[in-house]
Amino acid sequence: MIFRPAAFAAVCLVSSAAIAQDAADTTAQIDADNLTETVRTLASDQFEGRAPGTVGEERTIGYLIGRLQALGLEPGGEDGTWTQRVPLLHTQLGEPATLAFTHGGEAQPLDFPTDIYVSTLQPNDVARIDGAPLVFVGYGVHAPERGWDDFKDVDLTGKVAVFLVNDPDFHAAAGEPVAGKFGDRTMTYYGRWTYKFEEAARRGAVGALIVHETEGAGYGWNVIESPGGENYDVVRAPDEVTSLALQGWISGETAQALFADAGLDLAQLSEAARRADFAPVDMETTLAAQFPVEHEVVQSQNVLAKITGSARPDETVIYGAHWDAYGKGEPDTQGRIYRAGANDDALGVAGLFEIARAFEAAPQPERSIVFAFWTAEERGLLGSEYYAANPIYPIDKTVANLGLDILQTAGRAKDAILVGKGQGTLEDDMARFAAAQGRTVTEESLPERGLFYRADHFSFAKRGVPVLLMMGIAGASDLVEGGTAAGQAWVDDYTGRCYHAACDAWSEDWNLAGAVQDIALFHAIGSDLANSDRWPGWKDGSEFKAIREESAAARE
Incomplete structure (x- = not known):
């Protein structure tokens, strides 16, 4: 019935x-x-x-x-078949030849994946960032409908965007102006790491890094590093490939040291990022990274049927x-x-x-x-x-x-x-x-x-x-x-x-x-x-x- x-x-x-x-x-x-x-x-x-x-x-x-x-059932795929072809880009990073933050002329080598975890969605033999400046963009949210813009027209072209995880109101206390603006403890899409990487790419960045914390991410560092430098994407036309040579996360401890070495207080900046008047901060630090990349196109399929x-x-x-x-x-x-x-x-x-x-x-x-x-x-x-x-x-x-x-x-x-x-x-x-x-x-x-x-x-x-x-x-x-x-x-x-x-x-x-x-x-x-x-x-x-x-x- x-x-x-x-x-x-x-x-x-x-x-x-x-x-x-x-x-x-x-x-x-x-x-x-x-x-x-x-x-x-x-x-x-x-x-x-x-x-x-x-x-x-x-x-x-x-x-x-x-x-x-x-x-x-009837075939529901393309051209009267049961399937839709889905070409996938599969990438795998090797051991880095170079991986370091530099501030004031002093390089700080990084361990992959303990200090920093990255991957790439570009179909190149090498993933490289040559001394790109780091810019802290708070939560990295551009939400005109909520009266919020963390970017304030900063030019991210050729730079590395550094984000906080989750939404601007995730850690807000009662009475803060931002409280409830992004769903309180309920994550909006602006809090997802995928949104942050997409927004960095829309603005021409060459890299994007999110500061990890277990509560805001919803999972520990072991989950972050578990793919081992592997990533997938759908195959894209050349003009649609992301501008990000590398995207990923910085561990909480590494982030604390990174900001402190740059003369910045991560806790204070995190609090400032919960205000609508927050403006991006040039960290006066650069990232140099070079990874060999194995990449291939994997032909996969969706299966579809219909009534x-x-x-x-x-x-x-x-x-x-x-x-x-x-x-x-x-x-x-x-x-x-x-x-x-x-x-x-x-x-x-x-x-x-x-x-x-x-x-x-x-x-x-x-x-x-x-x-x-x-x-x-x-x-x-x-x-x-x-x-x-x-x-x-x-x-x-x-x-x-x-x-x-x-x-x-x-x-x-x-x-x-x-x-x-x-x-x-x-x-x-x-x-x-x-x-x-x-x-x-x-x-x-x-x-x-x-x-x-x-x-x-x-x-x-x-x-x-x-x-x-x-x-x-x-x-x-x-x-x-x-x-x-x-x-x-x-x-x-x-x-x-x-x-x-x-x-x-x-x-x-x-x-x-x-x-x-x-x-x-x-x-x-x-x-x-x-x-x-x-x-x-x-x-x-x-x-x-x-x-x-x-x-x-x-x-x-």
């Missing part, structure tokens, strides 16, 4: 009993055994950790296409999950060498299969539904980014993107976890359909970590498409058995032991009843959108509302 309101207002005419019955029917269609079988297959050694550009990718793509064909809409086929609801994981690594204590991402995100892939199966068993939807399996999410959301920059279905008429990325495996929950409170109207849909399941909605517990900006749905959000993400590690679920204490224990165990590690493997201990609830919830939300003519939107204060409004005419 599919809930089919003609418009959003019609929801009010449907009895709560009917909605609850629809939710029950939808949940019953999601099969935990099917989820288990999909995850066990994709996380098996046969797929070698599903890294882009490897044999593991070839086997994964073949498996996905075979499953989609068996479900009866064509009966009434408005040019309007599209997109479900997404990423098929890639981390490939081969060092053996863990149990001898496992593949970081195969059973939960991250083979379970999300399995969820899309189940949603597709439910739609195939129902009457044809009025709008088209696309099921997207993204590559290279773990390399920087690159598969979804490539699609959003080169869309097969018009972005202006993409109704929403609904993403599954890490679902909790600890059993039924009394609530669903919302990522990105206050961003869009889809959170209201989530509350409505969660209530139909007999559940409430709980906000993510650590919004300062910016999870809203760290999954594939964000590639759509920054182009104005309304989005919703289901991510089980965003907060402690209120489990039917054990409550929030048990939910937090699951989050702590998964993130502390198995996130991006070899132990993210299928386990007999998994209880997928909660994942079934979440998958059914997203099926219900998408079914409502696919069988109505309403357009979800962004809420006041969202940095993406104005972007969506620019294309309003296309949806009239």
Whole structure:
């Protein structure tokens, strides 16, 4: 049974009993055994950790296409195929020939990656910065809509921008003028390291360095240095390649010494950066760096399938999950060498299969539904980014993107976890359909970590498409058995032991009843959108509302 309101207002005419019955029917269609079988297959050694550009990718793509064909879906890729080609630039830094800060004629050698961690997204044999001046730009935020500009027209051409991590109000005390201007503890996009690197490149900098602190970043230095000088990007035209020869982080201790050697007080400057009148500071220090670079183009693929809409086929609801994981690594204590991402995100892939199966068993939807399996999410959301920059279905008429990325495996929950409170109207849909399941909605517990900006749905959000993400590690679920204490224990165990590690493997201990609830919830939300003519939107204060409004005419 599919809930089919003609418009959003019609929801009010449907009895709560009917909605609850629809939710029950939808949940019953999601099969935990099917989820288990999909995850066990994709996380098996046969797929070698599903890294882009490897044999593991070839086997994964073949498996996905075979499953989609068996479900009866249509090819949704380019030129009537099941895929979209995604060329990726892969770079790997070697040992540096030169790496030092210089102030007052005295060079201070740096250790890579202990003192400074960098990588490159330029396809050159050498990554070089020849004595470029360092400029401290505070939080590096240019947000006219919030009355904030850290740059004050400083010329960064040929220079290295030095940033603080997170937002200008992250450490603000009550009563400071900036308090609340950037969401308080909730990170905005301006706080993400990706934004800071992009802004430095827009201003012609040759390097960008972020001062690391664990609280503001949301992770320790061990996470920063773990890629070992490796990076990925989509292949870009020569005039679109970043101006940054090197981008990365400075450890907290190294930053303290760097500022002190330049006669500057990092703590005082950090406080000054929380004021709107902050102006960039020439650190009278230069950076010299030279790294050999191995680089290659890796051919990868997104996989896309669709169900064509009966009434408005040019309007599209997109479900997404990423098929890639981390490939081969060092053996863990149990001898496992593949970081195969059973939960991250083979379970999300399995969820899309189940949603597709439910739609195939129902009457044809009025709008088209696309099921997207993204590559290279773990390399920087690159598969979804490539699609959003080169869309097969018009972005202006993409109704929403609904993403599954890490679902909790600890059993039924009394609530669903919302990522990105206050961003869009889809959170209201989530509350409505969660209530139909007999559940409430709980906000993510650590919004300062910016999870809203760290999954594939964000590639759509920054182009104005309304989005919703289901991510089980965003907060402690209120489990039917054990409550929030048990939910937090699951989050702590998964993130502390198995996130991006070899132990993210299928386990007999998994209880997928909660994942079934979440998958059914997203099926219900998408079914409502696919069988109505309403357009979800962004809420006041969202940095993406104005972007969506620019294309309003296309949806009239």
